[in-house]
Amino acid sequence: MKLLAIETATAQSAVALAEDRQVMATATRVDRTGHAGFVVSATDFALDQAGWFPDELDAIVVDVGPGLFTGIRVGIAVAQGMASALGIPLLTAISLDAQALAATTGHRHIYSVVDVRRGELAVATYRPVPGGVVRSSEPVLLTPDRLQQQLMSDPSDPLVVGDAAGIPEWVLRGQHRVKTGRPRYPSVRALLEIGMSKLERDNFHSDSAVPLYLREPDVSLNWEKLNPESPWSS
Amino acid sequence: MNPLILAFETSCDETAVAVVRGTEVLSSVLSSQVDLHARFGGVVPEVAARAHVESIRPLTHKALVESGVHPADLDAVAATNGPGLVGALLVGHSFAKATAWARQLPFVGVDHMEGHLMAPRLEFEDFAPPAVVLLASGGHSQIVHVSHWGEYRVMGETIDDAAGEAFDKLARLLGLGFPGGPAIDLAAEDGDPAAVAFPRALADRPYAVSFSGLKTSVATFVRKAKAAGELPPLADVAASVQEAIVDVLVQKTMRAVADTGVKVLGAGGGVIANRRLRARLTEEATARGVKVCLPRPELCTDNAAMIGVAALLHLERGDLSDWTATVDPGRRLG
Numbered sequence A: 001m002k003l004l005a006i007e008t009a010t011a012q013s014a015v016a017l018a019e020d021r022q023v024m025a026t027a028t029r030v031d032r033t034g035h036a037g038f039v040v041s042a043t044d045f046a047l048d049q050a051g052w053f054p055d056e057l058d059a060i061v062v063d064v065g066p067g068l069f070t071g072i073r074v075g076i077a078v079a080q081g082m083a084s085a086l087g088i089p090l091l092t093a094i095s096l097d098a099q100a101l102a103a104t105t106g107h108r109h110i111y112s113v114v115d116v117r118r119g120e121l122a123v124a125t126y127r128p129v130p131g132g133v134v135r136s137s138e139p140v141l142l143t144p145d146r147l148q149q150q151l152m153s154d155p156s157d158p159l160v161v162g163d164a165a166g167i168p169e170w171v172l173r174g175q176h177r178v179k180t181g182r183p184r185y186p187s188v189r190a191l192l193e194i195g196m197s198k199l200e201r202d203n204f205h206s207d208s209a210v211p212l213y214l215r216e217p218d219v220s221l222n223w224e225k226l227n228p229e230s231p232w233s234s
Numbered sequence B: 001m002n003p004l005i006l007a008f009e010t011s012c013d014e015t016a017v018a019v020v021r022g023t024e025v026l027s028s029v030l031s032s033q034v035d036l037h038a039r040f041g042g043v044v045p046e047v048a049a050r051a052h053v054e055s056i057r058p059l060t061h062k063a064l065v066e067s068g069v070h071p072a073d074l075d076a077v078a079a080t081n082g083p084g085l086v087g088a089l090l091v092g093h094s095f096a097k098a099t100a101w102a103r104q105l106p107f108v109g110v111d112h113m114e115g116h117l118m119a120p121r122l123e124f125e126d127f128a129p130p131a132v133v134l135l136a137s138g139g140h141s142q143i144v145h146v147s148h149w150g151e152y153r154v155m156g157e158t159i160d161d162a163a164g165e166a167f168d169k170l171a172r173l174l175g176l177g178f179p180g181g182p183a184i185d186l187a188a189e190d191g192d193p194a195a196v197a198f199p200r201a202l203a204d205r206p207y208a209v210s211f212s213g214l215k216t217s218v219a220t221f222v223r224k225a226k227a228a229g230e231l232p233p234l235a236d237v238a239a240s241v242q243e244a245i246v247d248v249l250v251q252k253t254m255r256a257v258a259d260t261g262v263k264v265l266g267a268g269g270g271v272i273a274n275r276r277l278r279a280r281l282t283e284e285a286t287a288r289g290v291k292v293c294l295p296r297p298e299l300c301t302d303n304a305a306m307i308g309v310a311a312l313l314h315l316e317r318g319d320l321s322d323w324t325a326t327v328d329p330g331r332r333l334g
């Protein structure tokens, strides 16, 4: 089984190839606005490295977020374009899972955090289990304030993974039980692992790759514009 | 043999996919977001980008099925690479580039305005340089001289609002809905275009147009007429407003035609769907012995067939994009 993983949910863009459980090639770049210039050329490069042709791919797995809206859409559009052109299944994973799965801890409660900008963080929590992690809370958007409260009231020892640059420094200051750790971005290898498990389990069902935004578009209704007053109404 | 091109256009609020064979449209489908954005009184970039990513895959399937073309027979893939809304552009461009890569086909990035400019080729065999093309839409108003295929000189453009933008703002002043162009076209149907003589702002520069003065004078006229209880019927005011916009566009375009001595006039962009503008351009051009090539309204408004036919030119010249190509939301023609 030849699988391509596409990861563009954060400032990092990455692609990776695996044959069964063996990683064959990866390519990574960190550039907040560089997803679109990177992903297809990196995929081309990775396939070249592996000595594969596009039509040998069996499936594609893509990160649907949460994260940077434009990055997520670029990744999904690329994955959709390739999967439809090749007639192969498109599988999905969420960024917070791909990040938590790459964390290493024996006992700590994992807080997987992705910066979604505008003062909000996407957060889900995970418990480590042998061979992986189990999600213990669904992804939500939190303000740094709320994240701090949750960490403080967590009776276990939290491990925060994700791009710490998005978490204001004061959130973690003085919190001695809380550790921060790697990975900094969703792991493209973890993405491959999630995809491969889905492939093995789901028998080639394609997911509908819908972005996980967690936030409605920021639109202000302009009533004056919407319902212009007609000079002909008395 | 004419190449088979799969083309994408997502620069604003229409997700559009088409299959063309040379200059022949085999299918041209779109998923309009007009209703979505009408709720907000304008195009909301984030709303547009979200809608594109939802509709692009099913729409591509539809375009291929309607064309009767087997994907394996495609020769190239093309997509708009600007100008437009960056988030919207990226969806179509990324999807298209990935499609091209997966099938190992040439990929062509196309300027949206070049698409509008080439749209007449889809319907008129004798649309060829040297020509003058009027491009008028919600984002642009330009008069372009095409000396040879691929050689464009913007002779003049708007110094304030684009024609489509002017229609939107004036429609709002008249209490009509969004988008303004079709609303005014409809409201003006039985009106008298000579009922109110609004000023024609013919800017100093010979081919430049301007609409902000018109907006001010319409606002003033309506306010005063209403206060005096002498407001003419809406149809007459709408027709007069429309005539003022059309007049400016037609006069400047015909001046460019006369000065360049071209015998071919083309047009593109959503505003060219306006019935009064079409009638006036046809009348004036015909009277001067100039061949007028106005695409049918569906090919004037944003569509992907125009991107396909513009890509044809680049393909013939080997002017291809590579896998690192991306979009340029602020790109300019010429």
Ligand SMILES: [Zn+2]
Binding pocket: B112, B116, B137, B269, B270, B301, B302
């Ligand atoms: Zn347009």
